[in-house]
Amino acid sequence: MGKYIKFFGLGILFGIVLTKAEVISWYRIYEMFRFQSFHMYGVIGSAVLIGIIIIQLIKRFNIKSFSGHTIMIVPKERVWKRYIIGGTIFGLGWALTGACPGPMFILVGNGFLMMLAVIVSAAAGTFTYGLLKNKLPH
Amino acid sequence: MEKFFSYFLQPWPWYVAGPAIALIMGLLLWLGRSFGLSSNFRTICAIGGGAKYSDFFKFNWRDQIWNLVFLTGSIAGGFITNQWLKVDHTIDISESTKADLTAIGVQNPGAEMIPTEMFSAEALFTWQGFIMIILGGFLVGFGTRYAGGCTSGHAISGLSNLQIPSLIAVIGFFIGGLITTHFIIPFLF
Numbered sequence: 001m002g003k004y005i006k007f008f009g010l011g012i013l014f015g016i017v018l019t020k021a022e023v024i025s026w027y028r029i030y031e032m033f034r035f036q037s038f039h040m041y042g043v044i045g046s047a048v049l050i051g052i053i054i055i056q057l058i059k060r061f062n063i064k065s066f067s068g069h070t071i072m073i074v075p076k077e078r079v080w081k082r083y084i085i086g087g088t089i090f091g092l093g094w095a096l097t098g099a100c101p102g103p104m105f106i107l108v109g110n111g112f113l114m115m116l117a118v119i120v121s122a123a124a125g126t127f128t129y130g131l132l133k134n135k136l137p138h
Numbered sequence: 139m140e141k142f143f144s145y146f147l148q149p150w151p152w153y154v155a156g157p158a159i160a161l162i163m164g165l166l167l168w169l170g171r172s173f174g175l176s177s178n179f180r181t182i183c184a185i186g187g188g189a190k191y192s193d194f195f196k197f198n199w200r201d202q203i204w205n206l207v208f209l210t211g212s213i214a215g216g217f218i219t220n221q222w223l224k225v226d227h228t229i230d231i232s233e234s235t236k237a238d239l240t241a242i243g244v245q246n247p248g249a250e251m252i253p254t255e256m257f258s259a260e261a262l263f264t265w266q267g268f269i270m271i272i273l274g275g276f277l278v279g280f281g282t283r284y285a286g287g288c289t290s291g292h293a294i295s296g297l298s299n300l301q302i303p304s305l306i307a308v309i310g311f312f313i314g315g316l317i318t319t320h321f322i323i324p325f326l327f
Contacts (some may be wrong), residue, residue: 001203004203004204004207005169006158006169007169007205007207007208007211007212007306008207008208008211008214008220009203009211010162010165010166010208010211011208011210011211011212011213011214011215012211012214012215012218013158013162013211013215014159014208014211014212014215015163015211015212015213015214015215015216015217015218015219016215016216016218016219016223017150017154017155017159017162017214017215018155018159018216018217019215019219019220019223019224020149020150020154020155020219020223020224021149021150021151021154021155022149022150022229022230022251024163024216024251025229025231025251025252026252026253026257027229027231027235027239027247027248027251027252027253028229028231029315030185030235030239030323031182031231031232031235031317032315033312033316033318033319033320034142034192034234034235034238034320035219035229036232036234036235036320037231037232037235038152038215039152040152041152041231042151042152042153043152043156043159044156044221044289044293044294045156046152046153046155046156046157046160047155047156047157047159047160047163047294047298048156048160048293048294048297049160049296049297050156050157050160050161051160051163051164051294051298051299052297052298052300053174054160054161054163054164054167054298055167055298055299055325058164058167062169065168065169065170066168066169066170067165067170069170071167071168071170072159072173072210073167073172073295073299075301076286076287076296076301076304077303077304078302078303079303080303080306082284082285082286083285083286083303083304083307083310084305084306084307084313085284085285085288085310086281086282086283086284086285086307086310087281087292087307087308087309087310087311087313087314088281088310088313088314088317089277089280089285089287089310089314090277090278090281090282090284090288090307090310090311090314091281091310091311091312091313091314091315091316091317091318092181092277092281092284092314092315092317092318092322093273093274093275093276093278093279093280093281093314093318094278094289094311094314094315094318095235095273095314095315095316095317095318095319095322095323096217096269096270096273096277096278096318096322096323097270097271097274097278097320098252099252099274099278100175100176100278100282100288100290101175101176101178101179101278101279101282101288101289101290101297102175102212102288104275104278104291105175105209105212105213105216105235106212106215106216107216107251107252107310108216109212109213109214109215109217109218109219109220110216110217110219110220110251111217111220112153112252112254112257113256114250114258114259114262114271115257117262117271117272117275118186118257118271118272118274118275119275120275121271121272121273121275121276121279122179122198122275122276122278122279122282123179123182123183123279124229124275124276124279124281125179125275125276125277125278125279125280125281125283126176126179126180126183126279126282127183127188127191127195127277127278127279128276128280129190129194129195129279129283129284130180130183130188130191130192130195130281130283131191131192132272133192134193136284
Protein backbone atom coordinates (compact mmCIF):
# COMPACT_ATOMS: atom_id res chain seq x y z
CA MET A 1 0.00 0.00 0.00
CA GLY A 2 2.81 2.33 0.93
CA LYS A 3 4.25 2.37 -2.57
CA TYR A 4 1.02 3.86 -3.87
CA ILE A 5 0.61 6.69 -1.36
CA LYS A 6 2.75 9.12 -3.40
CA PHE A 7 0.51 8.63 -6.43
CA PHE A 8 -2.53 9.27 -4.26
CA GLY A 9 -0.91 12.51 -3.07
CA LEU A 10 -0.08 13.65 -6.61
CA GLY A 11 -3.64 12.79 -7.64
CA ILE A 12 -5.03 14.99 -4.84
CA LEU A 13 -2.83 17.85 -6.04
CA PHE A 14 -4.03 17.30 -9.63
CA GLY A 15 -7.67 17.35 -8.50
CA ILE A 16 -7.16 20.55 -6.51
CA VAL A 17 -5.34 22.37 -9.33
CA LEU A 18 -7.87 21.43 -12.03
CA THR A 19 -10.81 22.39 -9.81
CA LYS A 20 -9.28 25.68 -8.59
CA ALA A 21 -8.36 26.76 -12.12
CA GLU A 22 -11.85 25.81 -13.44
CA VAL A 23 -10.29 23.46 -16.01
CA ILE A 24 -13.01 20.91 -15.19
CA SER A 25 -15.76 23.37 -16.12
CA TRP A 26 -17.91 22.61 -19.18
CA TYR A 27 -18.16 26.37 -19.71
CA ARG A 28 -14.37 26.77 -19.90
CA ILE A 29 -14.17 24.14 -22.66
CA TYR A 30 -16.99 25.79 -24.60
CA GLU A 31 -15.28 29.17 -24.20
CA MET A 32 -11.97 27.70 -25.40
CA PHE A 33 -13.53 26.27 -28.59
CA ARG A 34 -15.09 29.65 -29.27
CA PHE A 35 -11.74 31.43 -28.76
CA GLN A 36 -13.37 33.83 -26.29
CA SER A 37 -10.81 33.65 -23.49
CA PHE A 38 -7.10 33.08 -23.09
CA HIS A 39 -7.57 31.07 -19.89
CA MET A 40 -7.48 27.47 -21.23
CA TYR A 41 -4.78 28.31 -23.79
CA GLY A 42 -2.77 29.79 -20.94
CA VAL A 43 -3.17 26.64 -18.81
CA ILE A 44 -2.27 24.20 -21.61
CA GLY A 45 0.37 26.50 -23.18
CA SER A 46 2.25 27.18 -19.94
CA ALA A 47 2.04 23.49 -18.97
CA VAL A 48 3.61 22.52 -22.31
CA LEU A 49 6.26 25.26 -22.08
CA ILE A 50 7.37 24.21 -18.59
CA GLY A 51 6.97 20.55 -19.65
CA ILE A 52 9.38 21.04 -22.57
CA ILE A 53 11.93 22.58 -20.20
CA ILE A 54 11.55 19.71 -17.69
CA ILE A 55 11.94 17.00 -20.37
CA GLN A 56 14.91 18.77 -21.99
CA LEU A 57 16.61 19.03 -18.57
CA ILE A 58 15.99 15.30 -17.99
CA LYS A 59 17.51 14.44 -21.39
CA ARG A 60 20.46 16.87 -21.35
CA PHE A 61 21.55 16.04 -17.82
CA ASN A 62 20.48 12.40 -18.00
CA ILE A 63 18.54 12.80 -14.77
CA LYS A 64 17.77 9.45 -13.17
CA SER A 65 14.45 8.46 -11.69
CA PHE A 66 13.77 8.18 -7.95
CA SER A 67 14.74 4.50 -8.12
CA GLY A 68 17.94 5.20 -10.09
CA HIS A 69 16.77 4.18 -13.56
CA THR A 70 17.09 6.18 -16.77
CA ILE A 71 13.85 8.05 -17.41
CA MET A 72 12.42 6.57 -20.59
CA ILE A 73 9.75 8.25 -22.65
CA VAL A 74 8.31 5.71 -25.08
CA PRO A 75 7.95 7.31 -28.52
CA LYS A 76 4.58 7.07 -30.26
CA GLU A 77 4.22 5.04 -33.47
CA ARG A 78 5.12 7.05 -36.55
CA VAL A 79 1.78 6.78 -38.30
CA TRP A 80 -0.83 9.48 -38.70
CA LYS A 81 -4.30 8.07 -39.43
CA ARG A 82 -5.06 6.92 -35.92
CA TYR A 83 -4.03 10.27 -34.45
CA ILE A 84 -6.11 12.45 -36.74
CA ILE A 85 -9.20 10.17 -36.83
CA GLY A 86 -9.07 9.15 -33.17
CA GLY A 87 -8.23 12.72 -32.13
CA THR A 88 -11.21 14.13 -34.02
CA ILE A 89 -13.58 11.57 -32.46
CA PHE A 90 -12.17 12.46 -29.03
CA GLY A 91 -12.66 16.18 -29.75
CA LEU A 92 -16.29 15.67 -30.79
CA GLY A 93 -16.94 14.04 -27.42
CA TRP A 94 -14.77 16.41 -25.37
CA ALA A 95 -16.83 19.46 -26.39
CA LEU A 96 -20.10 17.59 -25.63
CA THR A 97 -19.18 16.40 -22.14
CA GLY A 98 -16.99 19.42 -21.42
CA ALA A 99 -14.62 17.04 -19.71
CA CYS A 100 -11.69 14.93 -20.79
CA PRO A 101 -10.91 11.74 -18.82
CA GLY A 102 -9.24 13.34 -15.74
CA PRO A 103 -11.89 16.04 -15.21
CA MET A 104 -14.73 13.47 -15.51
CA PHE A 105 -13.51 11.91 -12.28
CA ILE A 106 -12.59 15.19 -10.57
CA LEU A 107 -16.16 16.40 -11.23
CA VAL A 108 -17.50 13.35 -9.39
CA GLY A 109 -15.39 14.46 -6.41
CA ASN A 110 -16.98 17.89 -6.75
CA GLY A 111 -20.36 16.23 -6.27
CA PHE A 112 -21.59 16.05 -9.88
CA LEU A 113 -22.69 12.43 -9.79
CA MET A 114 -24.15 12.47 -13.30
CA MET A 115 -20.57 12.36 -14.50
CA LEU A 116 -20.59 8.70 -13.44
CA ALA A 117 -22.84 8.05 -16.46
CA VAL A 118 -20.27 9.83 -18.66
CA ILE A 119 -17.51 7.64 -17.16
CA VAL A 120 -19.45 4.40 -17.77
CA SER A 121 -20.07 5.52 -21.38
CA ALA A 122 -16.39 6.34 -21.84
CA ALA A 123 -15.40 2.89 -20.56
CA ALA A 124 -17.92 1.42 -23.03
CA GLY A 125 -16.26 3.50 -25.77
CA THR A 126 -12.82 2.14 -24.91
CA PHE A 127 -14.26 -1.40 -24.78
CA THR A 128 -15.79 -0.92 -28.25
CA TYR A 129 -12.45 0.31 -29.57
CA GLY A 130 -10.86 -2.88 -28.21
CA LEU A 131 -13.40 -4.97 -30.14
CA LEU A 132 -12.96 -3.07 -33.41
CA LYS A 133 -9.25 -2.28 -33.17
CA ASN A 134 -8.10 -4.71 -35.87
CA LYS A 135 -10.71 -3.49 -38.35
CA LEU A 136 -9.92 0.22 -38.02
CA PRO A 137 -7.33 2.12 -40.09
CA HIS A 138 -4.33 3.12 -37.98
CA MET B 139 -0.89 34.84 5.88
CA GLU B 140 -4.55 35.73 5.99
CA LYS B 141 -4.13 37.64 2.76
CA PHE B 142 -2.42 34.65 1.15
CA PHE B 143 -5.25 32.38 2.19
CA SER B 144 -7.96 34.66 0.85
CA TYR B 145 -6.07 34.73 -2.47
CA PHE B 146 -5.71 30.95 -2.32
CA LEU B 147 -9.49 30.59 -2.03
CA GLN B 148 -10.10 32.58 -5.22
CA PRO B 149 -10.06 30.81 -8.62
CA TRP B 150 -6.45 30.21 -9.68
CA PRO B 151 -5.08 31.92 -12.78
CA TRP B 152 -3.67 29.96 -15.73
CA TYR B 153 -0.06 30.78 -14.82
CA VAL B 154 -0.46 28.88 -11.54
CA ALA B 155 -2.36 25.90 -13.00
CA GLY B 156 -0.22 25.29 -16.12
CA PRO B 157 3.15 25.07 -14.34
CA ALA B 158 1.55 22.97 -11.56
CA ILE B 159 0.31 20.45 -14.16
CA ALA B 160 3.80 20.35 -15.73
CA LEU B 161 5.28 19.76 -12.29
CA ILE B 162 2.92 16.81 -11.70
CA MET B 163 3.96 15.38 -15.09
CA GLY B 164 7.64 15.81 -14.18
CA LEU B 165 7.21 14.16 -10.77
CA LEU B 166 5.43 11.18 -12.37
CA LEU B 167 8.36 10.80 -14.81
CA TRP B 168 10.75 10.98 -11.87
CA LEU B 169 8.74 8.22 -10.20
CA GLY B 170 9.21 6.12 -13.36
CA ARG B 171 5.64 6.54 -14.65
CA SER B 172 4.02 8.57 -17.39
CA PHE B 173 1.24 11.15 -17.17
CA GLY B 174 -1.85 9.96 -19.03
CA LEU B 175 -5.30 9.61 -17.55
CA SER B 176 -7.23 7.87 -20.33
CA SER B 177 -5.36 4.56 -20.15
CA ASN B 178 -7.32 4.00 -16.92
CA PHE B 179 -10.37 3.16 -19.04
CA ARG B 180 -8.43 0.34 -20.69
CA THR B 181 -7.34 -0.87 -17.26
CA ILE B 182 -10.96 -0.77 -16.03
CA CYS B 183 -12.02 -2.85 -19.07
CA ALA B 184 -9.21 -5.34 -18.38
CA ILE B 185 -10.17 -5.69 -14.70
CA GLY B 186 -13.78 -6.22 -15.79
CA GLY B 187 -12.77 -9.25 -17.87
CA GLY B 188 -12.24 -7.56 -21.24
CA ALA B 189 -9.53 -10.07 -22.18
CA LYS B 190 -12.31 -12.57 -22.97
CA TYR B 191 -13.46 -10.31 -25.81
CA SER B 192 -10.28 -8.72 -27.20
CA ASP B 193 -6.54 -9.20 -26.96
CA PHE B 194 -6.34 -5.44 -26.49
CA PHE B 195 -7.35 -6.02 -22.86
CA LYS B 196 -4.84 -8.87 -22.36
CA PHE B 197 -2.07 -7.19 -20.39
CA ASN B 198 -0.87 -7.15 -16.83
CA TRP B 199 -3.21 -4.50 -15.45
CA ARG B 200 -1.57 -4.75 -12.03
CA ASP B 201 1.23 -2.59 -13.45
CA GLN B 202 -1.37 0.14 -13.92
CA ILE B 203 -2.76 0.20 -10.38
CA TRP B 204 -0.65 3.29 -9.59
CA ASN B 205 -2.64 5.20 -12.25
CA LEU B 206 -5.98 4.14 -10.75
CA VAL B 207 -4.65 5.32 -7.39
CA PHE B 208 -3.66 8.66 -8.97
CA LEU B 209 -7.18 8.88 -10.44
CA THR B 210 -8.75 8.14 -7.05
CA GLY B 211 -6.56 10.83 -5.51
CA SER B 212 -7.84 13.32 -8.08
CA ILE B 213 -11.44 12.53 -7.07
CA ALA B 214 -10.41 13.23 -3.47
CA GLY B 215 -8.73 16.47 -4.60
CA GLY B 216 -11.98 17.56 -6.25
CA PHE B 217 -13.92 16.75 -3.08
CA ILE B 218 -11.45 18.61 -0.83
CA THR B 219 -11.53 21.70 -3.05
CA ASN B 220 -15.30 21.74 -3.31
CA GLN B 221 -15.73 21.32 0.45
CA TRP B 222 -13.03 23.54 1.91
CA LEU B 223 -10.98 25.47 -0.61
CA LYS B 224 -13.62 27.55 -2.34
CA VAL B 225 -15.69 30.59 -1.51
CA ASP B 226 -17.29 31.31 -4.86
CA HIS B 227 -18.79 28.58 -7.01
CA THR B 228 -19.48 30.66 -10.13
CA ILE B 229 -17.27 30.32 -13.21
CA ASP B 230 -15.62 33.48 -14.43
CA ILE B 231 -16.27 33.00 -18.18
CA SER B 232 -16.16 35.96 -20.55
CA GLU B 233 -19.19 38.16 -21.15
CA SER B 234 -19.29 37.20 -24.83
CA THR B 235 -19.43 33.49 -23.90
CA LYS B 236 -22.28 34.19 -21.48
CA ALA B 237 -24.16 36.14 -24.17
CA ASP B 238 -23.68 33.35 -26.75
CA LEU B 239 -24.86 30.68 -24.33
CA THR B 240 -27.89 32.72 -23.28
CA ALA B 241 -28.75 33.15 -26.97
CA ILE B 242 -28.86 29.36 -27.53
CA GLY B 243 -31.03 28.88 -24.44
CA VAL B 244 -28.62 28.01 -21.60
CA GLN B 245 -29.98 29.17 -18.24
CA ASN B 246 -27.56 31.14 -16.02
CA PRO B 247 -24.32 30.28 -17.86
CA GLY B 248 -21.38 30.06 -15.45
CA ALA B 249 -23.56 29.95 -12.31
CA GLU B 250 -22.11 26.51 -11.54
CA MET B 251 -19.18 24.39 -12.68
CA ILE B 252 -21.26 22.62 -15.37
CA PRO B 253 -24.72 23.21 -16.92
CA THR B 254 -26.62 21.02 -14.44
CA GLU B 255 -29.85 21.40 -16.42
CA MET B 256 -28.20 19.18 -19.04
CA PHE B 257 -26.17 16.91 -16.75
CA SER B 258 -29.09 15.73 -14.64
CA ALA B 259 -31.03 12.47 -14.23
CA GLU B 260 -34.08 14.02 -15.94
CA ALA B 261 -32.04 15.27 -18.91
CA LEU B 262 -30.51 11.82 -19.40
CA PHE B 263 -33.86 10.63 -20.79
CA THR B 264 -34.16 13.44 -23.36
CA TRP B 265 -32.42 13.06 -26.72
CA GLN B 266 -30.33 16.18 -26.06
CA GLY B 267 -29.14 14.88 -22.68
CA PHE B 268 -28.46 11.46 -24.16
CA ILE B 269 -26.21 13.01 -26.81
CA MET B 270 -24.25 15.08 -24.29
CA ILE B 271 -23.90 12.49 -21.54
CA ILE B 272 -23.95 9.05 -23.17
CA LEU B 273 -22.78 9.73 -26.72
CA GLY B 274 -20.28 12.37 -25.51
CA GLY B 275 -18.73 9.98 -23.01
CA PHE B 276 -18.64 7.16 -25.55
CA LEU B 277 -16.82 9.30 -28.14
CA VAL B 278 -14.25 10.40 -25.55
CA GLY B 279 -13.55 6.81 -24.50
CA PHE B 280 -13.45 5.48 -28.06
CA GLY B 281 -11.49 8.39 -29.54
CA THR B 282 -8.87 8.60 -26.83
CA ARG B 283 -7.89 4.94 -27.20
CA TYR B 284 -7.97 5.15 -31.00
CA ALA B 285 -5.68 8.20 -30.81
CA GLY B 286 -3.54 6.58 -28.10
CA GLY B 287 -3.98 9.34 -25.53
CA CYS B 288 -6.05 12.23 -24.23
CA THR B 289 -5.34 15.79 -23.14
CA SER B 290 -2.82 14.71 -20.50
CA GLY B 291 -1.09 12.06 -22.63
CA HIS B 292 -0.95 13.93 -25.94
CA ALA B 293 -1.49 17.66 -25.32
CA ILE B 294 0.68 17.87 -22.17
CA SER B 295 3.10 14.89 -22.13
CA GLY B 296 3.36 14.41 -25.90
CA LEU B 297 3.79 18.06 -26.87
CA SER B 298 6.26 18.54 -23.99
CA ASN B 299 8.31 15.75 -25.55
CA LEU B 300 7.99 17.44 -28.98
CA GLN B 301 6.28 14.41 -30.54
CA ILE B 302 4.75 14.94 -33.97
CA PRO B 303 2.06 12.21 -33.45
CA SER B 304 0.81 14.12 -30.42
CA LEU B 305 0.63 17.35 -32.42
CA ILE B 306 -1.49 15.53 -35.03
CA ALA B 307 -3.75 14.18 -32.25
CA VAL B 308 -4.16 17.65 -30.71
CA ILE B 309 -5.10 19.06 -34.14
CA GLY B 310 -7.72 16.30 -34.27
CA PHE B 311 -8.98 17.26 -30.77
CA PHE B 312 -9.56 20.78 -32.09
CA ILE B 313 -11.20 19.72 -35.35
CA GLY B 314 -13.69 17.62 -33.37
CA GLY B 315 -14.19 20.20 -30.62
CA LEU B 316 -14.82 23.03 -33.07
CA ILE B 317 -17.38 20.96 -35.02
CA THR B 318 -19.30 20.08 -31.85
CA THR B 319 -19.16 23.56 -30.34
CA HIS B 320 -20.17 25.46 -33.46
CA PHE B 321 -22.52 23.06 -35.25
CA ILE B 322 -23.97 20.67 -32.66
CA ILE B 323 -24.25 22.40 -29.27
CA PRO B 324 -26.56 25.18 -30.58
CA PHE B 325 -29.21 22.48 -31.19
CA LEU B 326 -28.88 20.79 -27.80
CA PHE B 327 -30.23 23.43 -25.39
